Amino acid sequence: MKFVKYLFVIAIFCFFLGIGAIFGLYKYLEPELPDVSTLKEVKLQMPMQVFSAEGELIAQFGEMRRIPVTLKQMPPQLIHAFLATEDSRFYEHHGLDPIGIARALVVAVGAGSAQQGASTITQQLARNFFLSPEKTITRKAKEAFLAIRIERSLTKDEILELYLNKIYLGSRAYGIGAAAHVYFGKDVSQLTLSEMAMIAGLPKAPSSYNPINNPERALARRNTVLYRMQEEKYITQQEYMDAKNSPLVANYHEPEVAFTASYLSEMVRQEMIDRFGENAYTDGYKVYTTVTKSLQTAATDAVRNNIIDYDMRHGYRGPEHVLWKGAETPWGKKQVIDFLKGVPSYGPLIPAVVTKTESQHATVMLNDGEALALPFSAMRWARPFINDRAMGGSPGKVTDVVKVGQQIWIRKSGDHWVLSQIPGVNSALISLDPHDGAIKALVGGFDFNQSKFNRVTQSVRQAGSNIKPFVYAAALDKGLTLSTLLTDLPITLNVGGGRTWSPKNSPPTYAGPLRLRVGLGLSKNVMIVRAMRTIGVDYAADFLQRFGFPEQNISRTESLALGAASFTPMQLARGYAVFANGGYLVDPYFIAKIENDTGTLIYSATPKVACGFTCDLPVVYGPTAKSQAIVSNTVDPHSKEDAEATAAALAAVATGSLPNADPADDSSDDVDPLTENAVNNIAPVPNLAKIDPSKTPPADPYAPHVISSELAFLIQDALKSDISGEPGGGWNGTGWRAARDLKRNDIGGKTGTTNSSKDAWFSGFGPSTVTSVWIGFDDHRRGLGRGEAGAQSAQPAWIDFMKVALDGLPVQTTPQPKGIISVTIDMSTGQLPSGGRSRSEYFIKGTEPTSRAYSEVGTTVTDSGGNTHELF
Numbered sequence: 106m107k108f109v110k111y112l113f114v115i116a117i118f119c120f121f122l123g124i125g126a127i128f129g130l131y132k133y134l135e136p137e138l139p140d141v142s143t144l145k146e147v148k149l150q151m152p153m154q155v156f157s158a159e160g161e162l163i164a165q166f167g168e169m170r171r172i173p174v175t176l177k178q179m180p181p182q183l184i185h186a187f188l189a190t191e192d193s194r195f196y197e198h199h200g201l202d203p204i205g206i207a208r209a210l211v212v213a214v215g216a217g218s219a220q221q222g223a224s225t226i227t228q229q230l231a232r233n234f235f236l237s238p239e240k241t242i243t244r245k246a247k248e249a250f251l252a253i254r255i256e257r258s259l260t261k262d263e264i265l266e267l268y269l270n271k272i273y274l275g276s277r278a279y280g281i282g283a284a285a286h287v288y289f290g291k292d293v294s295q296l297t298l299s300e301m302a303m304i305a306g307l308p309k310a311p312s313s314y315n316p317i318n319n320p321e322r323a324l325a326r327r328n329t330v331l332y333r334m335q336e337e338k339y340i341t342q343q344e345y346m347d348a349k350n351s352p353l354v355a356n357y358h359e360p361e362v363a364f365t366a367s368y369l370s371e372m373v374r375q376e377m378i379d380r381f382g383e384n385a386y387t388d389g390y391k392v393y394t395t396v397t398k399s400l401q402t403a404a405t406d407a408v409r410n411n412i413i414d415y416d417m418r419h420g421y422r423g424p425e426h427v428l429w430k431g432a433e434t435p436w437g438k439k440q441v442i443d444f445l446k447g448v449p450s451y452g453p454l455i456p457a458v459v460t461k462t463e464s465q466h467a468t469v470m471l472n473d474g475e476a477l478a479l480p481f482s483a484m485r486w487a488r489p490f491i492n493d494r495a496m497g498g499s500p501g502k503v504t505d506v507v508k509v510g511q512q513i514w515i516r517k518s519g520d521h522w523v524l525s526q527i528p529g530v531n532s533a534l535i536s537l538d539p540h541d542g543a544i545k546a547l548v549g550g551f552d553f554n555q556s557k558f559n560r561v562t563q564s565v566r567q568a569g570s571n572i573k574p575f576v577y578a579a580a581l582d583k584g585l586t587l588s589t590l591l592t593d594l595p596i597t598l599n600v601g602g603g604r605t606w607s608p609k610n611s612p613p614t615y616a617g618p619l620r621l622r623v624g625l626g627l628s629k630n631v632m633i634v635r636a637m638r639t640i641g642v643d644y645a646a647d648f649l650q651r652f653g654f655p656e657q658n659i660s661r662t663e664s665l666a667l668g669a670a671s672f673t674p675m676q677l678a679r680g681y682a683v684f685a686n687g688g689y690l691v692d693p694y695f696i697a698k699i700e701n702d703t704g705t706l707i708y709s710a711t712p713k714v715a716c717g718f719t720c721d722l723p724v725v726y727g728p729t730a731k732s733q734a735i736v737s738n739t740v741d742p743h744s745k746e747d748a749e750a751t752a753a754a755l756a757a758v759a760t761g762s763l764p765n766a767d768p769a770d771d772s773s774d775d776v777d778p779l780t781e782n783a784v785n786n787i788a789p790v791p792n793l794a795k796i797d798p799s800k801t802p803p804a805d806p807y808a809p810h811v812i813s814s815e816l817a818f819l820i821q822d823a824l825k826s827d828i829s830g831e832p833g834g835g836w837n838g839t840g841w842r843a844a845r846d847l848k849r850n851d852i853g854g855k856t857g858t859t860n861s862s863k864d865a866w867f868s869g870f871g872p873s874t875v876t877s878v879w880i881g882f883d884d885h886r887r888g889l890g891r892g893e894a895g896a897q898s899a900q901p902a903w904i905d906f907m908k909v910a911l912d913g914l915p916v917q918t919t920p921q922p923k924g925i926i927s928v929t930i931d932m933s934t935g936q937l938p939s940g941g942r943s944r945s946e947y948f949i950k951g952t953e954p955t956s957r958a959y960s961e962v963g964t965t966v967t968d969s970g971g972n973t974h975e976l977f
């Protein structure tokens with residue numbers, strides 16, 4: 106009896122000693138324990154999502170994929186699967202489960218090692234939020250203390266909801282919402298019992314039981330979960346058997362995007378990192394952009410199709426790889442498939458291997474083992490590439506083009522597969538709303554996975570004739586008009602040192618004196634050079650900065666008139682928007698709004714907008730002090746008196762008798778080759794330093810008014826002539842194909858081509874849209890080849906995009922500013938008519954012609970034979 110008594114005393118002593126030890130350990134660890142009350146306001150790490158203007162997902166950034174789900178949104182069977190597997194007594198214990206601990210100890214003693222975990226869901230939550238995964242006694246003690254604290258701070262449902270949204274479930278999926286999408290491409294509400302059990306089996310070992318990497322182990326683990334659910338009476342025997350016998354099909358599912366806009370998405374990512382640092386990847390921001398699905402898709406298709414068409418025009422460069430040759434042992438099907446799975450697709454281009462050839466068709470294998478027949482018609486275009494200016498003869502049969510063992514590229518064209526190749530050339534397209542600068546579509550290259558270099562914002566290329574509207578705008582600002590005659594005859598200028606500069610037209614044809622409108626529409630090089638010499642290089646260079654062109658990119662030589670300056674497509678589109686919106690320099694932007702993880706709006710774009718053609722806002726650009734123009738800076742070209750004072754200067758322009766200047770170095774084409782910039786120069790931020798802020802109204806919602814609305818109206822109207830030509834003029838502008846294909850008269854634009862066709866452009870506008878397209882090689886030393894220019898190489902993509910952008914929009918008439926008048930002129934002289942061909946022309950009030958055109962009247966005599974002769 107005494108023994109029992111002593112034993113009882115010892116047990117009591119040990120009990121209180123244990124309690125004291127636990128209390129002492131708690132007090133020792135207490136300073137290191139975090140505040141569990143933070144779980145009430147916990148912020149789960151969530152990826153950044155990027156959406157279109159319509160709210161469709163276009164990209165997601167962040168290592169963690171998480172889709173938070175409330176407990177009410179979770180299927181009961183999914184909750185039961187986790188409870189049965191991880192913590193069957195969850196709703197009964199207070200953070201620690203003594204029964205579970207005892208059971209785990211018994212199993213461990215019997216097996217000689219730990220076989221079951223004893224951690225409750227609450228302990229796992231504490232570990233996931235506050236502790237490291239290290240396996241130490243101290244960490245386990247902290248885990249236990251935190252679990253008890255958590256149970257006192259949160260309800261059971263709150264703990265369970267946090268756990269199911271926090272737990273790592275493999276393949277970068279955090280929480281059950283993400284796991285359902287990653288493995289099955291479903292919402293949690295759509296999961297089957299088998300799929301729920303598979304997900305519930307992952308917390309124990311997310312890598313080992315991953316159904317993608319280890320399907321057999323995942324299947325066994327799923328069955329264990331189902332058995333535990335039956336044991337706990339969560340499912341019936343029949344449900345258990347049905348789920349156990351069902352196949353387990355899991356695949357990795359990327360976030361489901363509505364469409365891709367990779368270059369724009371990358372711009373968003375960089376902007377968000379600049380704003381929020383690395384938290385941008387984890388704080389669940391939702392970024393809504395300005396692009397729409399229809400326009401972005403149209404832009405991507407237009408660029409890719411145009412690049413492919415160019416590439417096919419210049420011949421076939423051969424297979425990507427030769428896996429085996431005719432005399433060698435052919436690869437087996439598995440070997441071919443394994444190889445192709447390691448080859449990425451680029452845009453519409455899919456890798457394939459030729460496995461059989463006959464005279465009129467080839468058999469190719471895809472990376473899924475599918476065999477396709479490729480007829481000779483699919484490769485008839487493939488003349489051998491020799492260089493950018495030459496190709497070999499047309500093929501006569503399949504084996505002239507492809508051979509067995511070659512890895513080639515194919516793409517879908519309509520319902521048919523055709524031979525293709527990865528293009529060497531590249532292109533860019535940028536479209537924005539001229540009213541506020543919202544980017545409607547942006548394509549920085551053929552394929553983002555092929556090249557992440559964004560040619561819209563980073564590629565600084567010579568503008569070629571795309572710059573002419575801006576130079577002519579400077580000339581009109583100095584007093585010239587659209588009816589001013591400029592001499593279209595060859596010009597050779599002495600540049601010193603025995604060197605001369607002879608800019609030439611392309612094609613090299615000359616028509617004598619032509620009106621400025623005609624010179625712009627026909628892109629006459631010698632005429633723009635004469636206009637440049639009239640106003641002075643410095644005045645033109647300074648004037649170009651009004652359009653946001655960076656000063657450091659502007660060459661102060663006369664070759665500036667022919668596009669020697671280098672800009673990005675973004676900068677050119679922004680410049681053309683000034684003509685389209687009435688003279689206002691808007692700032693391009695692509696983020697419309699940002700929401701945080703709770704859906705609260707934290708940023709909304711408030712862009713400065715264009716006031717339009719009929720607003721009476723002052724031009725905020727001050728006078729230029731560096732002008733070397735014939736017309737003095739004190740002259741107001743918009744007044745009648747000062748316009749008449751420029752008559753002598755304009756007469757000199759018309760006759761070609763110009764003052765001396767310092768022309769550019771030797772150039773025989775569009776631009777001075779000595780001023781070319783490398784493609785990889787990073788574009789600077791648009792320079793608005795010359796804007797006079799003192800002339801901008803306070804709290805003005807409007808963008809800077811950098812040229813007068815009258816001047817913008819005139820250049821816009823002239824650019825329409827570049828597409829539509831001139832009624833009764835007998836000529837078509839260089840952009841005439843747009844009029845043919847778009848069939849509307851409210852569009853305008855300008856082609857652009859540089860030396861050796863290294864760069865080809867088309868920039869232009871339609872209602873509410875300004876779009877610029879560039880095409881060329883990233884290696885700026887390489888030209889596009891014979892027959893390639895802005896109209897042939899860049900304009901087709903512009904037209905294809907604008908077909909979609911303008912679809913359904915009624916034809917619009919540009920409002921006429923109050924300072925614009927219409928005067929009938931003689932089409933040959935630009936003066937008031939006195940017979941002959943005439944047309945109505947626009948002028949800024951005070952610059953209209955005041956004298957009439959005249960023509961010599963010959964005196965004829967008749968001889969005795971009845972024949973007439975001119976006396977003079």
